[in-house]
Amino acid sequence: MPDASGSVARVSSEAFVTFDNVGVTYGSGAARVAALENISLSFRAGDFVSIVGPSGCGKTTLMQTLAGFLKPSHGRVTIEGRTVDGPGADRGVVFQQPALFPWLTVAGNAGFGPMLRGAAKSQRTEVVERNLRMAGLWDFRDRYPYELSGGMQQRLAIVRALANDPKILLMDEPFGALDALTREQMQEELHAVWRRTGMTVLLITHSVEEAIYLGTDVVVMSQRPGRIMERIAAPFARRDERNSRAVKSLPEFVAMREHVLSLIWRSGHS
Template sequence: MTVTQQAPAVEIDKVAVRFRGKKREVLALEDVTVDVRPGEFVSIVGPSGCGKSTLLKLVSGLLKPSAGAVRLLGGSVDGPRHDVGFVFQRAALLEWRTARRNILLQAEMRGMPEREAAQRAGELIEMTGLTGFEDALPHELSGGMQQRVALCRALLHRPPVLLMDEPFGALDALTREQMNVELHRIWRETGTTVLLVTHSIAEAVYLSNRVVVMTPRPGTIAEVIDVDLADERDYAATMSLPGFATATGRVRELLGAAGGHE
């Protein structure tokens, strides 16, 4: 899909984060600057402990920077934001609620009109291939289907920005590939701005317009890599394209991890 040239949807401006413990202070992020344009899909990769998830918490307002500024949709992020969607590594579904009712939990928490929420839930269930499983309980769903429910829940209120923290990390390789394909299709159809944290280099490049590569702690930006691939991407065909090889190779070079990441 075409990324607009409007003002950034997400702005992270010279951000630092320090965590103070009883015995020492840890500098988690230092001088981090990155923008995400409206409708763009940006992935963040880097070594464990470099502050990738911390960046998502800053954007959602769950954490305040020690220095610098974070802006979302043109406004300063000064506290928890209710205009984002958040998908975590674990689906975190309520075991006693069906798939549909887990999705609608978002509506109950936000006070959305029932008819509007039900219609939106139906659209998302169809879009994510959950038709026929609306009344299934979480233990009756595969890991991939559980993550589809979590994705529907995050998208129910039509957030302009979707934050995803290793959402497919616990899935088997085949299911993860299938979820990559589904997520990319959903992103193209919805136009939502997405900021994804992942340890998988292949996943980052396949899904994204750009990949942000971070350094070891204190995390900063090593490089932002443009992904030169068509908007519509067949998974198997994409893996063999020169543009894919170039981007994944550069990420591996920056991470010094030719055998340490997917």
């Protein structure tokens, strides 16, 4: 059962992020499509929120409203009480395709945010070195992104986002393009980063198993128009034991997985 290890810092009862009756529609007239409808959701600092749902349920759209890439058609999104109005360095974003800058070296990508802020060179190299060492990419600092494997590229994309000390990390299917083994390894690394930093994470994924394994909260969305069907508190992310195969075959883990899958299954066939 939930094991409140207390190792996650910055837990507060205040809502950190809120979606307040958010709706997004595309197009107009007969071609009008509702992507999201009546999304109300809030979470606290330090939460790891996983969002799962069938394809086309608006998971990505939901993330984009928080990232500030997309303005909701109605309702509002707030972070620390302030309405989101455009993108910013306080919300780190990682996509399924790493979207790295191929003209910059690994170090250049890792230090992109500090470079934009005009941080002093010494401070920049310090941040870059620390982050690259943590991600096991230090030996590749002078290489270019296209010389890295898919898993390393995605690690670099995460490093690039973390270099800005964001308040929240938004990840859209970050491991979707990786092979199964790399994917499990990356899950462990992401979990370690979350435990160490106490950062708030919003993870969008197709993998129910991943959502439950990593999330403190699992939000299940329905087929278009995307609505929230259920929000489940998942205890596994805060467990100290990190034997992934063992955790994923616990009876309560399997039960939760089957429950979420049946929700998605039902929504997809309604």
